[in-house]
Amino acid sequence: MSSVEFSMDGQSLITPESMAAEVASPANSQLNETELALARTELALVLNIANQQFEQKTDPAMIIARTASALHTIRIKSSPLVWQALIAIAQAHPVSQYFRQDPFTRWSYDKPRGYSGDAQLLDFIYGHESVADEIARSTPLGLALYDYTKDASSSVAVRERRDILTQYVDEIAGSRGPQAEILTIAAGHLREANRSKALAEGRLKRWVALDQDPISIGSIARDFAGTCIEPVEGSVRDVFTDRHNLGKFDFVYASGLYDYLNDKVSIKLTRKCMDMLKPNGVFLFANFAEDIIVDGYMETFMNWALLLRTEEDMWRIIRGSTEEGQVEAQVRFGANRNIVYGLIRKLS
Numbered sequence: 036m037s038s039v040e041f042s043m044d045g046q047s048l049i050t051p052e053s054m055a056a057e058v059a060s061p062a063n064s065q066l067n068e069t070e071l072a073l074a075r076t077e078l079a080l081v082l083n084i085a086n087q088q089f090e091q092k093t094d095p096a097m098i099i100a101r102t103a104s105a106l107h108t109i110r111i112k113s114s115p116l117v118w119q120a121l122i123a124i125a126q127a128h129p130v131s132q133y134f135r136q137d138p139f140t141r142w143s144y145d146k147p148r149g150y151s152g153d154a155q156l157l158d159f160i161y162g163h164e165s166v167a168d169e170i171a172r173s174t175p176l177g178l179a180l181y182d183y184t185k186d187a188s189s190s191v192a193v194r195e196r197r198d199i200l201t202q203y204v205d206e207i208a209g210s211r212g213p214q215a216e217i218l219t220i221a222a223g224h225l226r227e228a229n230r231s232k233a234l235a236e237g238r239l240k241r242w243v244a245l246d247q248d249p250i251s252i253g254s255i256a257r258d259f260a261g262t263c264i265e266p267v268e269g270s271v272r273d274v275f276t277d278r279h280n281l282g283k284f285d286f287v288y289a290s291g292l293y294d295y296l297n298d299k300v301s302i303k304l305t306r307k308c309m310d311m312l313k314p315n316g317v318f319l320f321a322n323f324a325e326d327i328i329v330d331g332y333m334e335t336f337m338n339w340a341l342l343l344r345t346e347e348d349m350w351r352i353i354r355g356s357t358e359e360g361q362v363e364a365q366v367r368f369g370a371n372r373n374i375v376y377g378l379i380r381k382l383s
């Protein structure tokens with residue numbers, strides 16, 4: 036881990052520690068030692084069995100599926116403070132050395148870019164060539180585990196999210212004509228642009244892609260040189276302060292960002308994005324849904340904490356950031372309900 040400063044203010048980056056402080060605020064809760072002792076025993080049983088199975092060369096897909104499901108169940112039953120204690124215990128367990136042979140799990144755990152959820156991590160889900168070297172240097176066990184993690188329900192949902200974004204961009208380009216302007220916030224590597232027909236056919240006026248990570252911005256600049264895509268190195272806070280004078284857009288969206296923003300920042304950002312829309316413009320924000328099956332595995336062995344949201348949580352953000360009568364809004368799930376989408380159309 037690098038020593039980058041972290042918080043949830045829209046400027047700094049996110050660590051599991053800052054997320055833990057968000058979800059398990061000690062202000063109104065106290066660690067229940069009895070609950071912890073029981074949960075610890077249950078966790079030890081699950082992890083010891085997994086460890087034994089790895090030693091006995093049981094099918095890795097079976098081990099990881101069973102462990103992920105058991106971690107999910109323990110997570111649901113546990114109070115936030117107990118679960119936070121269990122995360123540290125799981126990470127220190129000898130079985131973690133097996134799970135970390137999966138190149139996707141290892142990248143997430145090691146955080147080579149110094150924060151959780153970087154664009155390169157998503158490339159393990161997209162199966163992009165940028166991760167080919169990491170995959171090539173994995174052990175046979177690591178590859179078998181990756182076969183499971185790359186097709187876990189959350190990964191399937193992330194690939195669908197990318198395709199939904201491409202579809203929206205192309206639809207907006209179709210309905211608005213060649214003046215269509217798009218803004219992507221927290222663009223990562225902007226992989227959704229690869230399949231956009233509107234982009235390939237030069238039917239967009241501009242597509243601004245903003246991200247705080249200079250490496251990701253460099254990747255966009257290289258991959259989309261000569262197109263209407265304008266990479267901008269900047270943070271959510273820069274959006275708040277209009278640092279880059281980005282202008283107005285027909286479609287603004289953020290995917291893989293709200294999962295790291297608390298409600299206060301999410302509402303502020305949504306309000307700001309609505310301000311940046313032209314009349315009849317659309318804002319979309321995506322969030323991993325509450326109760327996804329892989330939540331426990333992600334938080335322990337991947338050390339990848341997310342703020343998971345319900346449909347009602349999404350509506351709270353929408354209601355907190357818009358005026359009734361001025362917008363049309365909907366909240367919908369992706370096909371396997373691992374990701375939830377908020378969509379807001381500005382009426383005037």
Ligand SMILES: C[S@@+](CC[C@H](N)C(=O)[O-])C[C@H]1O[C@@H](n2cnc3c(N)ncnc32)[C@H](O)[C@@H]1O
Binds near residue numbers: 045
């Ligand atoms: C999980 S990736 C999502 C990338 C892409 N949108 C996708 O869906 O594949 C999250 C991205 O958010 C960016 N990010 C995180 N916090 C940010 C902030 N405060 N301001 C701007 N970008 C941020 C990271 O640099 C990273 O590229």
